[in-house]
Amino acid sequence: MPIKKSASARPVKRTPRRSVLSDEIYEMIKRMIFDHEIAPGSRVNIDALAVQLDVSQTPVREALARLESDGLIAKEPLKGYKATDLLSLKEFNDLFQFRLLIEPWAAEQAAKLVDNTGKTALKAEMQSAKTALKISGDDQFQALTEHDARFHALIASISGNQSVADSYERTHCHLHLFRLFMANKLHLIEGESRAKFVQDLFDEYYQVGSGQLAIKEHDVIAKAIIDQNSKAARTAMHAHIESSLRRFAPAAQAINKK
Amino acid sequence: MPIKKSASARPVKRTPRRSVLSDEIYEMIKRMIFDHEIAPGSRVNIDALAVQLDVSQTPVREALARLESDGLIAKEPLKGYKATDLLSLKEFNDLFQFRLLIEPWAAEQAAKLVDNTGKTALKAEMQSAKTALKISGDDQFQALTEHDARFHALIASISGNQSVADSYERTHCHLHLFRLFMANKLHLIEGESRAKFVQDLFDEYYQVGSGQLAIKEHDVIAKAIIDQNSKAARTAMHAHIESSLRRFAPAAQAINKK
DNA sequence: AAATACTATTTCGTATAGTATTTTCAATAT
DNA sequence: ATATTGAAAATACTATACGAAATAGTATTT
Numbered sequence: 001m002p003i004k005k006s007a008s009a010r011p012v013k014r015t016p017r018r019s020v021l022s023d024e025i026y027e028m029i030k031r032m033i034f035d036h037e038i039a040p041g042s043r044v045n046i047d048a049l050a051v052q053l054d055v056s057q058t059p060v061r062e063a064l065a066r067l068e069s070d071g072l073i074a075k076e077p078l079k080g081y082k083a084t085d086l087l088s089l090k091e092f093n094d095l096f097q098f099r100l101l102i103e104p105w106a107a108e109q110a111a112k113l114v115d116n117t118g119k120t121a122l123k124a125e126m127q128s129a130k131t132a133l134k135i136s137g138d139d140q141f142q143a144l145t146e147h148d149a150r151f152h153a154l155i156a157s158i159s160g161n162q163s164v165a166d167s168y169e170r171t172h173c174h175l176h177l178f179r180l181f182m183a184n185k186l187h188l189i190e191g192e193s194r195a196k197f198v199q200d201l202f203d204e205y206y207q208v209g210s211g212q213l214a215i216k217e218h219d220v221i222a223k224a225i226i227d228q229n230s231k232a233a234r235t236a237m238h239a240h241i242e243s244s245l246r247r248f249a250p251a252a253q254a255i256n257k258k
Numbered sequence: 259m260p261i262k263k264s265a266s267a268r269p270v271k272r273t274p275r276r277s278v279l280s281d282e283i284y285e286m287i288k289r290m291i292f293d294h295e296i297a298p299g300s301r302v303n304i305d306a307l308a309v310q311l312d313v314s315q316t317p318v319r320e321a322l323a324r325l326e327s328d329g330l331i332a333k334e335p336l337k338g339y340k341a342t343d344l345l346s347l348k349e350f351n352d353l354f355q356f357r358l359l360i361e362p363w364a365a366e367q368a369a370k371l372v373d374n375t376g377k378t379a380l381k382a383e384m385q386s387a388k389t390a391l392k393i394s395g396d397d398q399f400q401a402l403t404e405h406d407a408r409f410h411a412l413i414a415s416i417s418g419n420q421s422v423a424d425s426y427e428r429t430h431c432h433l434h435l436f437r438l439f440m441a442n443k444l445h446l447i448e449g450e451s452r453a454k455f456v457q458d459l460f461d462e463y464y465q466v467g468s469g470q471l472a473i474k475e476h477d478v479i480a481k482a483i484i485d486q487n488s489k490a491a492r493t494a495m496h497a498h499i500e501s502s503l504r505r506f507a508p509a510a511q512a513i514n515k516k
Numbered sequence: 517a518a519a520t521a522c523t524a525t526t527t528c529g530t531a532t533a534g535t536a537t538t539t540t541c542a543a544t545a546t
Numbered sequence: 547a548t549a550t551t552g553a554a555a556a557t558a559c560t561a562t563a564c565g566a567a568a569t570a571g572t573a574t575t576t
Contacts, residue, residue, distance in 0.1 A: 020335045020559065022323075046527080056561040058319070061528095065280070065320040069327030071424070077278045078527060078568050091420060098421035101359050162349060163356035166329065167425045278528065304558075314530045319559095336537050338558060 022059035029063050033072055033083055034175050035142075036182050044073065044081040072172060086183055087176050092252040095173055096245045100238065102164050103152065107221060107237035110158035111230035118158040122222045125151050129215045141181065144211045149174035151218055155225065155237075177248055184251040210247050217243060280317035287321050291330055291341055292433050293400075294440050302331065302339040330430060344441055345434050350510040353431055354503045358496065360422050361410065365479060365495035368416040369488035376416040380480045383409050387473045399439065402469045407432035409476055413483065413495070435506055442509040468505050475501060 029049070032038045046064065050057045064081050067073040073081050087095065110118070125147065132143035152174075156165035217240040224233035287307070290296045308318045322339050325331040331339050345353065368376070383405065390401035410432075414423040475498040482491035 022559080023335065058316075058560055058562095061316065062319055062323040065323040066327045069324045077281070080527060094419045094421045097419055098360075098425065101363055101422070102356075105359055161352040161355055163352045163429060164359070167356065167428070170425070170428060171421060280528085303556095305556095316529060336558060338538090 020059075021055060022062040025053060025055060025059045026063035026066055028053060029060075029067060030072065030175070033067075034178060036179065036186070038083045040083055040086045040179060040183065042083050044083060046081070070170065070172060072175070086180055086255055087252060089252055089256045092180070092248070093245075095171060095176065096241060098171065099168070099173065099241050102168060103156070103241060104234045104238040106156045106159035106161070106164050106168070107225065108230045108234035109160060110155050111225045111228050111233035113160050114158050114225055114228060119226050121154055122158075122226060125154055126215075126219060126222050129218060133211060133215065140211065142178070144214065145174050145178045145181075148214065148218075151222075155221070158225070180248065180251045180255060184254050187254065214240075214244065214247070278317075279313060280320040283311060283313060283317045284321035284324055286311060287318075287325060288330065288433070291325075292436060294437065294444070296341045298341055298344045298437060298441065300341050302341060304339070328428065328430060330433070344438055344513055345510060347510055347514045350438070350506070351503075353429060353434065354499060356429065357426075357431065357499050360426060361414070361499060362492045362496040364414045364417040364419070364422050364426070365483065366488045366492035367418060368413050369483045369486050369491035371418050372416050372483055372486060377484050379412055380416075380484060383412055384473075384477060384480050387476060391469060391473065398469065400436070402472065403432050403436045403439075406472065406476075409480075413479070416483070438506065438509045438513060442512050445512070472498075472502065472505070 029038070038044060044064065046057055046060050050060045053060070064073055064075075068075050068081070072084055074084050075081050114122075129144070129147045129151070132140065132147050135143050153165070153169060156168045159165065217236070221233060221236045221240060224230075224236050287296070296302060302322065304315055304318055304322070308315045311318065322331055322333075326333050326339070330342055332342050333339050372380075387402070387405045387409070390398065390405050393401050411423070411427060414426045417423065475494070479491060479494040479498060482488075482494050
């Protein structure tokens with residue numbers, strides 16, 4: 001009786017991979033765009049990227065094709081891929097207008113349809129927000145951004161309408177807003193002599209002050225949904241998005257003015 | 259006096275390709291999904307597809323990656339791609355609910371912002387609708403579907419909000435609705451003995467009757483926009499989408515009941 | 517200085533080989 | 547009969563090398 005070849009060849013028999021390389025690469029590249037490792041507007045060379053990530057071109061190409069559909073990477077035929085530019089002021093306003101069309105409705109629906117699972121998830125997400133507030137430095141803004149993304153996606157999901165949830169996800173608004181924030185920050189750092197001072201003010205304004213405010217607004221929304229008060233949920237979401245628009249507008253303007 | 263060099267040097271040289279192969283393949287595959295050459299829910303074999311289209315796997319993979327982002331193809335890691343299933347009744351309703359959130363607003367904005375270029379484009383599109391009504395048979399439904407897709411996309415574009423326009427395009431609603439229609443038709447053909455009779459009724463209802471009705475509704479919307487009557491445009495668009503929902507609902511129900 | 521020609525780089529697509537995983541299907545056991 | 551098992555086949559995934567075609571940059575000529 002021969003020894004099982006398959007067993008001897010793969011003695012440990014590692015658990016089957018649940019994801020494929022191209023998916024990981026997709027996430028990696030998205031991450032690189034997220035934190036300016038790939039700067040807005042910069043060229044993306046497939047070869048170089050493949051070498052850098054230590055994979056072949058095949059998964060990189062698939063990832064870039066998906067990122068193009070997502071609107072995070074732009075393709076110019078025969079010239080290559082480049083990271084999309086930062087949001088123009090118009091795109092910024094358009095994006096928030098779009099969110100105003102779907103998110104207040106989503107919050108309203110969520111309040112109508114939420115079940116115990118949804119309520120638990122909402123409470124957990126708000127708990128994670130409180131944790132994020134304890135972090136300090138740049139990481140705090142990133143943590144808050146990620147909470148924000150999850151919070152809004154969660155509500156879209158609880159609304160029960162997949163089309164709405166998908167359309168929200170595909171805006172990648174948290175990614176675009178974070179890029180604006182980072183670009184603004186980098187700009188300030190390289191700026192005049194008062195850069196450090198301005199930066200500190202900026203940090204305080206955006207991270208601590210604004211962060212706490214945003215989370216307070218999230219709290220109102222979450223409570224309204226948990227109370228199944230649909231009108232209050234809609235109103236609170238509307239107010240939150242407009243408030244968020246006002247918070248980010250200076251950064252969007254500064255970048256476009258530059 | 260020398261002959262214009264740029265003219266003499268270039269004419270022989272064939273015009274540079276404006277698109278790359280993977281884009282053409284993307285369109286081809288989308289087309290194959292559109293008219294059930296790739297049936298809903300069926301597996302998509304990359305190898306076979308590459309052979310069939312007479313290209314290598316690379317452009318096919320890029321196209322499929324994009325189609326997955328579009329939600330037209332689903333990927334299961336290590337198992338491969340498959341065409342998405344037909345819309346469930348819930349997805350169907352969700353989709354129309356989503357459209358109700360953005361399209362009436364888009365029509366309203368379009369009426370406010372439309373310029374002469376937009377008015378001309380709207381008139382041209384309505385003219386093409388009249389032409390489509392003259393076609394007979396199955397092609398008519400396809401022609402009407404394509405007009406419908408262009409009409410709604412045009413209004414979203416005139417609204418000036420790129421986020422809104424993109425989100426509409428990405429629903430690919432005309433594609434999904436056409437697939438529902440075709441599936442229903444195929445189902446009827448393979449059905450009972452009264453199939454032919456029912457089919458004729460169906461044709462008349464959906465193609466001639468419904469087609470003319472849809473175009474009448476488009477006319478109302480187009481006129482409101484051209485008149486820059488924003489409230490009327492919003493109302494007309496809202497009514498049209500609800501009317502369209504009612505027209506397609508029987509097909510969506512029939513398929514889900516099957 | 518401007519047009520042209522040439523070179524280098526890069527993108528795009530092909531071809532192929534190898535590995536990992538799923539699927540198929542028949543033999544075996546329950 | 548049903549379920550389990552295990553090899554074989556099919557398929558998905560990744561790597562790699564190469565070549566054609568377009569673009570970008572440089573040098574040369576007029």
